Amino acid sequence: MKVFFPGWHWLAALMAALTASVALAAPAAMLNLPDFDALAAKATETVNISLDPALLGLAAGFLDSSNPDDAATKELIAGLKGIYVRNYTFDQDFSYPSAQVDLVRKQLAAPAWQRLVEVNNTKDHTHVQIYVAVDRGVANGLAIIASEPREFTIVNIVGAIDLAKLRRLEGKFGIPKLDLPNGKDGQAK
């Protein structure tokens, strides 16, 4: 198993970096996602979500501030300019081409993007890359590319997202409860 990993504080660093970032999103933080026709054609399940600022605002309007979960979600997306998710599930292993995926990876280049985490589990054939968009020293975007044998996912969040707030939503709305590190030493909660 090969792991490119700067240290065990990676998630804490990610949270800190994104929490401290400003709400203004540079255009560089928004990826140009291809249609992924080849992936969609072979996928048994497709999730294609594009929430631009207008739709985010509309969604926020339908979150009930008197409901704690909705209020937390509203707070979480307050600094966001867009959320773009492409998720494809397949019924066979490795049935998706990598050409279109490489088109996205090419965009995640320095200096606009910095790779925060890359984990590659050869046993499970799982490859996850987490990038953060940095503009003048401020993080204003997040990109996740996750390749699994039967699933491929790209997440692009434009704007400042506080992952600590995202964690508070775990167990709500179907968001799974995670065992992410919660201490100074990166110990699991």
Next chain:
Amino acid sequence: MSDDRHEPESNDLERRLRAALKPVNPGEGFTAGVMARVAAEPRPARRPRSPAVVSWLAFGLAASVVLAVLLAHEWQVRRIEQGREARRQLIEALRVTDEKLNLAYRVVNSRQDAAPAQHSGA
């Protein structure tokens, strides 16, 4: 010469005009009389609109109101649907994001668990 000859006629005309145009008190019953005559005179009949025109006007007005209400209702319904769908997509996007962050952590965590085992085995 000729002016002298016309002067008496001019004065006479002026005097008669003054006499004819001098203010006259209309009397106490004048206003009442005028009002009575006005009331007694038949009013000019308005040209009656044909019943068909009136019906069409009423129908057009009613149809416009109904159409406006329907459009407003339709807009409101679509807005609510769009909002609910946007909310659903937002929650789904956050779920997927959280899931993939967890995946990254699990891979890292499995390596962390494997490392001490290797050390203890050696």
